[in-house]
Amino acid sequence: MAIYSAERRRLMEMLHPGRHQVFSEVLSSLGAFMEKEILPLSPKLDAGEASIAKPRKALFEQGMTAIPFPVQYGGLGLPFSVYAMAVEMLGNADASVALSVEIHNAVAEGLLRYGSDGQRKKHLAAVISGKTLASFGLTEPASGSDSSTMATTAEKKGGEYVINGSKMFITNAGEASLYMVFAKTAKGPSCFLVEAPNPGLKFGKDLKKLGMRGSKTSEVIFDGCRVPEGSLVGQEGEGGEYAKEILHGARIVVAALNVGISQIAYDKSIAYAKSRKAFGKPISEFQLIREKIADMKTGIDAGRLMYLYAARIKEMGGDYTSEASQAKVYATEMSLKACDEAIQIHGGYGYTTDDLHRHWRDARLLTIGEGTSEVLRMLISRKELSRAQ
Numbered sequence: 001m002a003i004y005s006a007e008r009r010r011l012m013e014m015l016h017p018g019r020h021q022v023f024s025e026v027l028s029s030l031g032a033f034m035e036k037e038i039l040p041l042s043p044k045l046d047a048g049e050a051s052i053a054k055p056r057k058a059l060f061e062q063g064m065t066a067i068p069f070p071v072q073y074g075g076l077g078l079p080f081s082v083y084a085m086a087v088e089m090l091g092n093a094d095a096s097v098a099l100s101v102e103i104h105n106a107v108a109e110g111l112l113r114y115g116s117d118g119q120r121k122k123h124l125a126a127v128i129s130g131k132t133l134a135s136f137g138l139t140e141p142a143s144g145s146d147s148s149t150m151a152t153t154a155e156k157k158g159g160e161y162v163i164n165g166s167k168m169f170i171t172n173a174g175e176a177s178l179y180m181v182f183a184k185t186a187k188g189p190s191c192f193l194v195e196a197p198n199p200g201l202k203f204g205k206d207l208k209k210l211g212m213r214g215s216k217t218s219e220v221i222f223d224g225c226r227v228p229e230g231s232l233v234g235q236e237g238e239g240g241e242y243a244k245e246i247l248h249g250a251r252i253v254v255a256a257l258n259v260g261i262s263q264i265a266y267d268k269s270i271a272y273a274k275s276r277k278a279f280g281k282p283i284s285e286f287q288l289i290r291e292k293i294a295d296m297k298t299g300i301d302a303g304r305l306m307y308l309y310a311a312r313i314k315e316m317g318g319d320y321t322s323e324a325s326q327a328k329v330y331a332t333e334m335s336l337k338a339c340d341e342a343i344q345i346h347g348g349y350g351y352t353t354d355d356l357h358r359h360w361r362d363a364r365l366l367t368i369g370e371g372t373s374e375v376l377r378m379l380i381s382r383k384e385l386s387r388a389q
């Protein structure tokens with residue numbers, strides 16, 4: 001099945017009547033590229049037999065990261081929902097490449113929203129085009145969901161800030177040449193850009209992970225890391241708010257990524273259920289297998305509609321914080337269930353075939369990363385209770 005499927009195309013037509021043809025051309029060309037260059041590589045990325053660098057660079061050259069950014073910085077100036085759909089397709093082709101690209105683009109979004117003219121001029125076009133790979137450092141060894149407890153500091157000394165501390169579980173660490181980093185100054189959490197190489201910037205070992213094995217994750221260590229004062233993004237003390245805003249948008253994209261993971265697990269399950277025979281007929285003939293197929297399909301379609309709804313609110317300038325979190329909580333939990341049912345449908349082969357169970361392993365990260373389900377449920381309920389006043 002084409003990655004830019006008839007179903008995905010129909011949704012673009014419904015969301016963007018009048019403009020969908022241009023968007024569909026972009027998505028269809030990206031989909032064809034993913035099918036040819038990323039999808040076949042995915043098992044090798046999982047097994048550590050291929051590097052993410054080449055396919056990710058090629059994807060940047062195809063304009064994947066440029067989709068939602070203004071033309072003046074080299075972007076394509078297309079709606080956020082088109083970008084989210086592209087990430088869904090990439091999640092279908094390979095989830096770990098999608099994770100790496102999604103984090104990279106979150107930094108571009110941060111630069112666009114909060115960077116100075118000089119910072120945008122220097123970095124934004126390079127990040128959007130993929131010439132510069134970016135990484136986002138908020139989590140620390142002892143500070144995750146509650147980022148107000150961050151211990152990394154940035155002390156102003158003369159015309160520089162000196163950063164000390166470390167960031168944990170950082171995607172693209174060691175590979176990236178630009179780090180958007182959050183550290184405490186005298187005024188509170190603040191946001192900085194750190195360019196690599198820098199003698200005070202070091203990296204831990206590549207962490208061994210359950211899934212998302214194509215992407216790199218490690219600790220980033222700041223050991224008296226000196227950066228010019230112009231590396232401060234926006235205002236001192238405002239970094240915590242910037243991080244929250246960047247993550248709200250990123251959650252829509254993570255929801256899309258999970259829909260993509262679920263879709264490929266579902267497609268494999270349909271094909272297997274039709275070909276595997278038991279008791280003299282294909283297992284797709286059994287009612288209990290059909291129930292699984294019906295529930296998987298319903299969940300995938302619901303997750304897709306939820307992330308597209310949040311994306312449309314964002315591109316229309318509304319408050320999408322609750323909807324983005326709802327989409328992420330729903331799609332990430334749905335995805336785990338769908339990938340688990342895919343293993344069940346495949347029986348013993350589901351448990352023993354890397355190329356099937358890696359979808360569950362990849363999906364497992366995303367009820368944790370970029371806001372755990374527990375913390376997002378708190379955010380959704382807080383927002384909805386305040387809306388109801």
Ligand SMILES: Cc1cc2nc3c(=O)[nH]c(=O)nc-3n(C[C@H](O)[C@H](O)[C@H](O)COP(=O)(O)OP(=O)(O)OC[C@H]3O[C@@H](n4cnc5c(N)ncnc54)[C@H](O)[C@@H]3O)c2cc1C
Pocket residue numbers: 103136137138139143144145146168169170171172209212217365368369370371372373374375
């Ligand atoms: C592969 C991978 C890639 C990542 N990439 C990045 C990255 O690029 N940049 C980055 O900054 N971070 C990254 N992260 C970190 C990720 O965002 C954090 O793991 C996540 O935010 C959760 O933080 P934590 O692991 O410290 O868990 P904690 O915050 O310690 O949470 C532990 C448990 O307690 C629960 N909990 C916490 N507070 C509450 C509460 N108030 N009520 C109920 N339950 C609660 C949580 O939901 C969770 O179940 C990555 C993580 C992984 C594993």
